[in-house]
Amino acid sequence: MEVVVAVASAVASSVVPRLLTVLEESSKELRDIEEDIGFLHRELPMIYGLTDGQISHKEQPSGTEILSMEEFRDLAHNIEDCLDRFLPCAECEGEQQIRDTSKFRDEIARFKRELDAAQQRKKRYVVAESNVDNSSTADEEDTGTYEACPAVGIQEAKEEVWALLVGGESSKLRVVSIVGFGGSGKTALSWEVYNCPQVAKQFSCRAWVTVASNQIHGVAAKEALLTAILEGLLGDEARAPVPQRLLQLQQHIRLLLQTKRCLIVIDNIKMELWDAIKPIFPEETESRMLVTTTMTSVANACSLPDGYVYSMRSLSAKQSKDYLDKKVFVGGCSPDWERGSTAIVNKCDGHPLALVSVAKALQGHKLTGDLCEEMTRNLCSRMEENKNGHFTRLKQVLMNNYSSLPDNSLKTCLLYSGVFPNDRPISTKTLAMRWLAEGYIGDQEIADKKLDELIDRNIFRPIDPSNNGKAKACKPHGIMHQFLLHKSVASKFIATSFGAKNRSNSRHLVIENHKNSTACNMEHGTGRLKNFFSSLQGKVDNFIAGPPGEQLRPRSLTVFGSAEETVSDLASFELLRVLDLKECNGLNEEHIGHIYKLLHLKYLALGSSVSNLSVEMGRLHYLETLDLRKTKIETLPVEVIILPHLLHLFGKIKLKEVSRKNRKKFLQGKSNMQTLAGVVIDSNSAFPELMVHMKKLTKVKIWCEIIDTDINYTMLSEAIHKFAQAGMGTPVGARSLSLHLNDSSKDLLHCCQGDNTNATPRKLGYLSSLKLQGGLSQFPQFVMSLCGLKELCLAYTNLTGADLLPGLRSLQYLVYLKLVEVHFGDLDIMVGDLPSLQCLCLVMQEPMLPTIQKGALPRLTSIQLLCKDLKDVCEIKLELFKGLQEIALDSMVNPETIKHWEAEAKEHPKRPSVFLLERVVDPDETSPSVKYVAPCQVDNNRYTNTCANDHMEIDLDQLTLQTKYRRSDQFRVGSKRSRSPHSPGRV
Template identity: 35%
Template sequence: MESAAASALLKSVMGRLFMALEKEYSKHKGLAQETHSLQQDLRMIAAAMDDQLRVLGRNDARNAVARLHTEEMLDLSHDIEDCVDRFLHRLTCNNHKRGSGSNGAGPGASSMVRRMAHELSKVQSRSSFAEEIQKLKRRIREAHQRVMDIKSIVDVIAGGQPTTGAMSSSATAPCRNTCNPVGIGEPVEELLSLLDEVEGEPEQMRVISVVGFGGLGKTTLARAVYDSPGAKGKFSHRAWVTIGTSPERDSGILHALLQQVLPKDAIGVDGQHDLEALLKEYLKDKRYLIVMDDINMEQWSIIRSTFVDNGTSSRIILTTTIQSVANMCSHGNGYVYKMNTLGEEDSKTLTFPGFRSPELEQGSESLLGKCDGLPLALVSVSDYLKSSSEPTGELCAKLCRNLGSHLKERDGHYSFSELRKVLLDSYDSFSGYALSCLLYLGIFPNNRPLKKKVVIRRWLAEGYARSDSLRREEDIADENFSKLIDQNIVQPVDTRNNSEVKTCKTHGIMHEFLLNKSLSQIFIAKSSRDHPRLGINTNARHLSVHAGELTESVESDEELSRVRSLTIFGDAGHAICYVRKCKLIRVLDLQECNDLDDEHLKYICKLWHLKYLSFGSNISELPRSIEGLHCLETLDLRRTEKKFLPIEAIMLPHLAHLFGKFMLHRDDVNSVNKMTKLQKFFSSKKSNLQTLAGFITDESKGFLQHIGHMKKLRKVKIWFKHVAGSSNYIADLSQAIQEFTKAPIDRDIDRSLSLDSEECPENFLSSLDLKTCSEGSKYALRSLKLNGELHRLPPFVTLLSSLTELCISSATLTQGHLSALINLNRLLYLKLVAYKLVNFEIKHGAFPSLRRLCFVVKSVTSALPTIEHGALPNLISLQLLCQGLVGLSGIEIKHMKYLKEVTINSGVAIQWEQAAKNHPNRPKILILRKVNPMESEEPERPCAIREQREISVAQTTSLDDGLDSSLNKMRLSKPSSSRLQVFVHPVVITAT
């Protein structure tokens, strides 16, 4: 009776409370529209300000005011994002907790109280959110007014006239260190050789593009070639035009050309058409050399039609910092020459042209490392040291610590003024989220390669690939990364099978500039061994700990309210304990963390907003509480020793990419209820899993039985475990592969499959086969990797007509294996790894679409592949990583008219270099040599070494996981004390 009375009273009170809540809610129901309006205001004002500020600067580059405005807009956009996320977190997270914590209790007083508390909490959150929105709108209006006030002042000073840049057409190129250039001897010889025609080839005009990051010495190199006796003797007419970076009207560029090419008394015609006709007429029967320094695509499109092939072996040399410009200008029969940084000895020569001592060299080691062989940076350092009466190693160490401050727009030493301009030009070409992507590079150490896909996944998790357009965020992130490569800010270190960048490295001095920028804007807070407290600010957006400790004491959660990522390299100290205070953190990268343990996971598994998580080797057991990571999209366990995975990890609703080498937990596999639950999860299409790379399979089906239900799955990697006496194992595997590869007949689906049977008996892979595909469907894969003993290829390979990438690794490969591939007409990349080849001949007409072919043959006595004339008509890259390669070994490359690069062993370099000189394309010869493992600083990591014969970086590459692990097996019977190392010019590519 008392219970009923209490219940009636509660309902009465609740009714009045909910009426009040409903009235309050009506005031705030427009918050979604307010949020959208706020974000739209920010975008519109930022765009308008950019338009207004651009005219205040020169050459389309942002001036100091515009740069500060861009940084303010970026900070505002981050604060808006934080505001929205905090609001959504309070609502959705509370609701998530309420739903999961009810424990199935029925309705009653306690549940009504909880609902009331939740509704009150939502109202309070809405009120707080509305206040924050109004504050942010005031900040936007204030930012707008500040810029308008500054614009008015500048207009008064400038008389209301915007300043414009002028294009130089001087006959002398402005470049530093032209009196005694260092390290350009071989590049000059190579460019001079490109001025000649290949014997037997017709005379024709060629465009030679010299490309590279600003300050590499492109102008110096072009000037050395232009002034060389060889160039003067070959060309009756020469001209040098410094184009500059400002877009001029068409006639301005043509006038600049005319002033240098034509006699002065011949210029007197106005109008673009007349100028172009005059140039064509004058050049039509002459053999000329024209250098156009610092050109962009717009300028080249204006003047390109002026240069008609007149059959006189004329040459045009262009310099540019943009790779796509170089590719476009030299498309066809031209040549792209990519500048390299200087080696260690040349760097010392340029930095210390006079006094040298052991103390100075040792003290300057880190400083030269930051300069990273960039001539302009080295000259700037040299000029700075010359301003001191006694340069010492201690002075170099001090400069190294403070180098970033000298790269600022203001207050830096005058010796670095030209270097600052080059770095700012690159920085100013980015804005919005693309600028965030650029600054983001400062998080990572610059002494090791950086994986492209890791960077892109982190950008996506951070929200740095958003757009108003309908394009996918993945495409936008890839486009931003491509821009970094295109502008040579980021250099490729290792490329994938399809020529896409796999690992990369930021230019050393650019990395220092970006890190300093990020620290000053509190975009990044960093702690390192060299600078244990440098830039540490717990209000920063990204925390990065490099083998050091965060020594600050964090008193409140608000101090870490802006943190969106924590990245740890080396020992974490107690920094990992701060992660529980980072309520909105999205990225937690602990792959390089040495002292992480299972105890720390209790903090991590409560981070509801976390989207990217990677662990190091110390984690042994993944707890079931990982189900608390509701928003997790990427889970990387490749560095862990973990072998078993709980189903709670697989059932995360947003998980898209799962990396490691594991099996489902035995308790889960043996539980009928859990396996049924997992099957329902996949069947209901709640799973977002796209990458599963990968899992181990044996007689317990585990993942195998669920592959067909993972509808979004695009990439799978499987390690097969030998099971004796299991008759159904092969059938289960074949069924799983069949379900994964099946697709509608009218669709090409981007799917990749990697199968590793190293632990299985011979011919295990060969026994896999698929049933005949049902009507209206086909078996479709883009990429396939097979690793194991193969007596013959699995029959299903020949059914994969849409295959574009194929990698096969086996102890022996024969003509039979090759013949089975003959109908794969769409194949673009083929990689074959074996201890020996038997009767391996690529015949005329084979592989008509193939662009890249790689052979890795370990046996010195193995027969080498034979390539008939007319085979591989579209080949671009040929890798012959064969121990038994002697000279050209009967392989003729001249008929491969599109060939651009050949990778071979160092012992036969001379013969192949000569063959390249006789090829119309002058393909690059990339050198492979053996090195002792002790030469590598970290046996499992790339090691940068300088090679004196050419200005290039040597990259020690480890074997691809899974695909080439058979080579490890081969070493047991044929031991080798050396590793493979690739020397590339201009970039490194994976050899094995």
């Protein structure tokens, strides 16, 4: 039911501002209905706020509450549809004429009546029902989590955490944080460490405290926690009265930590709690703390400055299979059982609590492959039924991950991830741009915060971190994705096929069909698609209309795999905002010829079989994002580029000639383009002339295919310099330039720079990130003239270390440096060079490393040495880098070499993590560019050191260090429970 509340509230947050716009912009003839519009504006947020508050305080809403909430959600959708049909673009001047004023007036009046009637029904039934005493007698949160994680594989983790607790300097307080998604085994691992014999020998006093979910705040919460800690540390002595006043508790605990070697474990720590108790712990002590949390930001804060963060890892397929063999498939395996266990392993996706829950549910049954597969197919339904209580804890954990999110907007954004299959990562850019297009968030900054929070809470796993520290892709935990999709479908937020019963009442339609995807490229497959948008009109009409009384239309359509009988005439989806056909096979211009009729489209992504776009695409007034990266499109009409709301264009395209009329629009500064990645410049390209007038451009990627005698050569150089200069006069933010140079354009950045050859050139522009690929005759003065440059990548430049050093030494603020196929033999990095550098990435064909003087690169925290023939560590002295946190190696390197680096890393006082990066060939690149993706952390070195103030992630293309954490959840503490000494306390 919370799903309905979240979605309805998100819709209201989008609808209400538009209603307010109508009030502000209403014409003379609409004044007689301003009162009705004002009614909607006032009532909608109050309705959702009241319903949200009512539902959120009950574990299971009644049937009348569900019906009432669904009614309000449907009304909100209908209002939103009405506004889209009748209102003009609020952002465009001179376009405030409402379409068909008479019909719009009738619709508003009808909505007023329907909302009034819905409110009356709510009063009669829902409010009356709420007066009946339905108080729950359910017990508090289940505390039996210490065996939630299967013992398979935990021994290795226990040894690692133990080593982090006792290793290194022992005279300072160290906090080890265990962080991970709910049900991943954090508590079980902590409990194993807490009770192991080595701990009892090392620590004379121990205390275990669990922070409960029930909320109390302030001084009472602090006193409750400290009392539990003190009682645990005192053990048998705790029978004497324990001081209850806050100051006394602090003094007693501080004295114990200073005079004895103590271990304190706080399970489920919260940020507010940590901030409150941190000051009482002495810095100089041999005592240790172990805390668990689901939030990375909390773990990071607890472990700074001298501690560590241990990130829980999912169980491997082998570990999962071993556990099932031990607990379920006892007595041997048959092919049928193999099939069943494989289905379970795949479904649970390495989540320990899910695996344990399924194993318990299967015990006592006659096991067959069919039974196991049926169990996995209907796992979420079984969680809902939960007849034998096997799934109580799992359901509780998954629901808590959702319901604990701080606002309904974030909940809706999380639900939206269900439109993507869970067998592949989700591009964070795609997700954010789709959120924006759907109206669930307001701007890119908010989108970034939403993603950060979901990653921080470990609901999303970050994949492929990028050059600004943000994840390029993410993926919900497999079991969480299944749970979200189940909830979304049940609440009519998502429909997964045309045959779904809730298809006409769902906002998001997802079609996934991989059965005949290869056939789509064959002759008969293409034949089936001849009438892709015309042969299934009846199905589309049924989808749109649905059963009587259901008139809602989908706002997004996403197709994966073969198109086949997916949709017919896309123009029938007149209010579609998002159309994602990037992964849809078998489409071409004939099939998508009428996309331009989708006048409300904001996000459009097309697939690999599309090779041309019509000039009619210039009619998509609202289009914000156009993704052509998978298409075969080479030339794009300029009419698309000048769309008034187009912000992001992805692909590798050329621009046709610009008419005088369109050129005038650019000269008037009409372009709102922010991202153009990217464009091919040849002698006929119109882009150099246009780029000068693209005042809002912040990210551009260019492939140069021109010679230095071409007029476009000079124009492009001038446009690039003006692009950099424009950054000087705007608030500092991310501005990125990527240039792929050919042999004839190696001096492009020297052009138009005059005779300025000073060693310290005047700062003439601002870029935060610059990537240059291709031959250079010298280190460009242009690079040295940039102020604030933080990220630099130089690939295949043919420059030597001696050529590079003078230029690099001028980049005092450089945080990340990547050098690809550069001769490093004469690259001598001295003390004072690159003083701000935190990440160094060297991609080499031969293992020839630079010389780094002792004391140089004092802020280095991450180093990537990507060469398959790399040997041991003798050429790089890791001990020189006091703050080193991470080391990345080529996945093709010799296993013995990996062992050498692992051993050396363990000897380092900061115990840096060792990662492997896999080589891939970029299909979009014509040059021999090598990229490294999907960092795979070495199994026996799973922890992340957090001794610096920033958290480091491995990047795929350009790697940097950036703080990515946000504030945590509020402190929730429940009542203390009695327990025996050295047993888990509960606060």
